[in-house]
Amino acid sequence: MSSVSTTSGTLETQWALPSRGHVGMLCLIAAESAIFIIFVVAYVFYIGKSVTGPTPKEVLEIPIFATICLLSSSVTIHLALSSIRREKLGAFKLWWFATFVLGAIFLCETGLEWHRLIFEKGLTVRTNLFGTTYYSLVGLHASHVTVGLILLLTVSIFAVLGKVNSEHEPRLDVLAYYWHFVDAVWVIVFTVVYIVGR
Amino acid sequence: MSTDSIALTAVQDANRPWSAVLHTWITTVDHKRIGILYILMSLIFLVIGGIEATIMRIQLIVPHNHFVSPQFFNQMFTMHGTTMIFFVAMPILFGFGNYLIPLMIGARDMAFPRVNAWSFWLTAFGGILLYFSFIGGYGLYGAGAAPDVGWFAYAPLTSPAFSVGHSTDFWTLGLLISGIGSIGTAVNFVATILCMRCPGMTLGKMPLLVWLNLVMGSMVLFVISPLTAAQIMLAIDRFLGGHFFDTQAGGSAVLWMHFFWIFGHPEVYVLVIPAFAFISEIVPVFSRKPIFGYPIMVAATVAIGFVSFGVWAHHMFTVGMNSYANSFFALTTMVVGVPTGIKIFNWIGTMWGGRLQFKTPMLFCIAFLFQFLMAGLTGIMLACTPFNWQLSGSYFVVAHFHYVIVGAILFAIFGAFYYWFPKMTGRMYSETLGKLHFWLFVVGFHLTFDFMHIPGLLGMPRRIYTYEPGRGWEIWNLICTIGVFFQGVAVLIFVWNLARSTFAGKVAGNDPWDAWTLEWSTSSPPPEYNFAQIPAVSSRRPLWDLKHPEDPDLDV
Numbered sequence: 001m002s003s004v005s006t007t008s009g010t011l012e013t014q015w016a017l018p019s020r021g022h023v024g025m026l027c028l029i030a031a032e033s034a035i036f037i038i039f040v041v042a043y044v045f046y047i048g049k050s051v052t053g054p055t056p057k058e059v060l061e062i063p064i065f066a067t068i069c070l071l072s073s074s075v076t077i078h079l080a081l082s083s084i085r086r087e088k089l090g091a092f093k094l095w096w097f098a099t100f101v102l103g104a105i106f107l108c109e110t111g112l113e114w115h116r117l118i119f120e121k122g123l124t125v126r127t128n129l130f131g132t133t134y135y136s137l138v139g140l141h142a143s144h145v146t147v148g149l150i151l152l153l154t155v156s157i158f159a160v161l162g163k164v165n166s167e168h169e170p171r172l173d174v175l176a177y178y179w180h181f182v183d184a185v186w187v188i189v190f191t192v193v194y195i196v197g198r
Numbered sequence: 199m200s201t202d203s204i205a206l207t208a209v210q211d212a213n214r215p216w217s218a219v220l221h222t223w224i225t226t227v228d229h230k231r232i233g234i235l236y237i238l239m240s241l242i243f244l245v246i247g248g249i250e251a252t253i254m255r256i257q258l259i260v261p262h263n264h265f266v267s268p269q270f271f272n273q274m275f276t277m278h279g280t281t282m283i284f285f286v287a288m289p290i291l292f293g294f295g296n297y298l299i300p301l302m303i304g305a306r307d308m309a310f311p312r313v314n315a316w317s318f319w320l321t322a323f324g325g326i327l328l329y330f331s332f333i334g335g336y337g338l339y340g341a342g343a344a345p346d347v348g349w350f351a352y353a354p355l356t357s358p359a360f361s362v363g364h365s366t367d368f369w370t371l372g373l374l375i376s377g378i379g380s381i382g383t384a385v386n387f388v389a390t391i392l393c394m395r396c397p398g399m400t401l402g403k404m405p406l407l408v409w410l411n412l413v414m415g416s417m418v419l420f421v422i423s424p425l426t427a428a429q430i431m432l433a434i435d436r437f438l439g440g441h442f443f444d445t446q447a448g449g450s451a452v453l454w455m456h457f458f459w460i461f462g463h464p465e466v467y468v469l470v471i472p473a474f475a476f477i478s479e480i481v482p483v484f485s486r487k488p489i490f491g492y493p494i495m496v497a498a499t500v501a502i503g504f505v506s507f508g509v510w511a512h513h514m515f516t517v518g519m520n521s522y523a524n525s526f527f528a529l530t531t532m533v534v535g536v537p538t539g540i541k542i543f544n545w546i547g548t549m550w551g552g553r554l555q556f557k558t559p560m561l562f563c564i565a566f567l568f569q570f571l572m573a574g575l576t577g578i579m580l581a582c583t584p585f586n587w588q589l590s591g592s593y594f595v596v597a598h599f600h601y602v603i604v605g606a607i608l609f610a611i612f613g614a615f616y617y618w619f620p621k622m623t624g625r626m627y628s629e630t631l632g633k634l635h636f637w638l639f640v641v642g643f644h645l646t647f648d649f650m651h652i653p654g655l656l657g658m659p660r661r662i663y664t665y666e667p668g669r670g671w672e673i674w675n676l677i678c679t680i681g682v683f684f685q686g687v688a689v690l691i692f693v694w695n696l697a698r699s700t701f702a703g704k705v706a707g708n709d710p711w712d713a714w715t716l717e718w719s720t721s722s723p724p725p726e727y728n729f730a731q732i733p734a735v736s737s738r739r740p741l742w743d744l745k746h747p748e749d750p751d752l753d754v
Contacts, residue, residue, distance in 0.1 A: 015397040015398070017392065017393045017394070017395060018392055018393050019393065020309040020310070020389045020390075020392075020393040020394065023309075023388065023389045023392050023393055024309060024310060024313075024385050024386075024388075024389040027384065027385040027388045027389060027415075027416075027419055028381075028385055030416075030419045030420065031381045031384070031385070031419040031420070031422070031423045032423070033423075034419065034420045034423030034424060034427075035423045035424075035426055035427045035430075036427075037424075038423070038424045038427035038428065038457060038460075039427055039431075042431065042442060042453065042457075045450070045453060046448070046449070046450075049448040049449075050447075050448055051447055051448045125434065125438045125439060125440050126438070126439040126440070126441075128441065128447065128448075129441050129442075129447060129448045129449060132434065132435075132440035132441045132442055132449075133442070136430070136431065136434055136440070136442075140430075
């Protein structure tokens, strides 16, 4: 089989396949998108179908500050990655931690909104269809934010301990895909819940 | 690279204490062992699901039978359907995919070995949780109850008012957990196939089994997710008092039907595409010809993958959709028949003019071709909306989808078992017992499922626990039940054949079929690292090139 082995040398030098981390994350994002699509469909289908109040118009306030925070965190994670690619570890830590803080602010804002809705407006999952669909959709997104924050915090701790350097950039890039996905989903959720549904 | 240098003996477990062997199996991240774990788990559930089917058929053997209570009958058809789809068909196909994909693409393992093990144990845990309902379904106050809401669990049967206790909770959580495992496996399949191929194996040179599993894996990402979402909603309804499927609070029972069948119909293709994959590997080898129309086969599979997402509401013609929706879903359903027909022609084209060898795997493939065609034809009948209005929810539908799942998918799985058994164990099965299994199963299958169409046409609804005499259904139900015993004996022979041959079969060697894909180039069973040296390929049939240097396959 000399002919095969001689060609194998040249093949191996040219042989480049996509990174499994990125492909795996894109697959996960595809599956997660399908889950979100079903929840968004249910939300849209049930707009205005509640038989009792409160309605979205009465109780929902547009979370502009939280949205700005979450969407800016996509920019900061991008800046963090471009810093680490250029070996600027100090800037990387700064931008990465900023991403975590912005995400945490978003999650706290969601928590405050839920607190207000539950204790002041009396809206729970049980109250009506709006309550069921609202807490499910926003809660599904918030749970994804929570997972993202845990991942961001883990990297932050390693970064503070000085264990993160530019060779970890591909893995951080995979994590950034997830974070961008969480942000992109918020654009849809925001549109559906606070603009279309209100 | 020569065949001698990679013919290494596998690491033997023989001289180690059983606890150490068990520990290595439970903690394994090796794709071959996880594949075998998937297959063994599925075989256990296959026997359980088969017993449930037998109980139902015994109950229906004569009118007014009192073999089981109506309540127990409801549990049986629910558990039978759920078990067979989620804990037999899917995991057994995942098991074969796990075992074969890395070997066929010349890789040492899957892309994410630990995710792989995690996915398997989630699936196993989901199955155990589902069956725990038999003892835990009523919670703390009294004896247990299994789910009894049917395998598609239509609302409002699943609402707390109609399903007291925890039986439906076990169903929901069991499927939710195993569904997450399925998504993990699908991510792994796609990432492995795209990122782990050996040098030279471009997409166009992958074995068809790998291509079809790539399509299947990509489909699972979009198929299982809606089910997962719907199960989360059902769990919110049941645990938190939500109103997704609560019609009294403005919720919609039809929305559940849509969500379930958006999962449910593409799921059929998730199951049948790996079955196609087995046929596409076995038929060429036993016809001694390369597959006919490789690019068309790939294109047809991708086409099936796309179209299958647009057909789900043909399960819902009797719900009362408008005529545009009815026409659309009838049309798309018939369109699926086109790429499927192309595939059948290509398999026949592969056999045409070949030197056919009627070994047991090939017999199962040939039966597959006939039976899958028949199943497709009754599918076209049911796609016609007016015909469907007449027969929806009847035994005709039951006969149709069992023709697909048993007649096509299970036959292909049996073929795959016999074909890859020598590779997985290093031993040869008994050809005599294999042929006996085949003929008994063919007879049993046709007795049960051919004659099951007729009471359906005569108006016998599915899921009834008994029926009145004098409607002309008795003889057909009797024949159906007789067929079950042929199938049961055949499966026992199958299990005996595999169990005995694993220890006492004659040594198979690396390549008993004179095949041409990479898994046959390594030892049987393959070592943990699969290939001593990562192979490099330059055609679709690398092993053919190796064995026939004078007639290489290089210019494909």
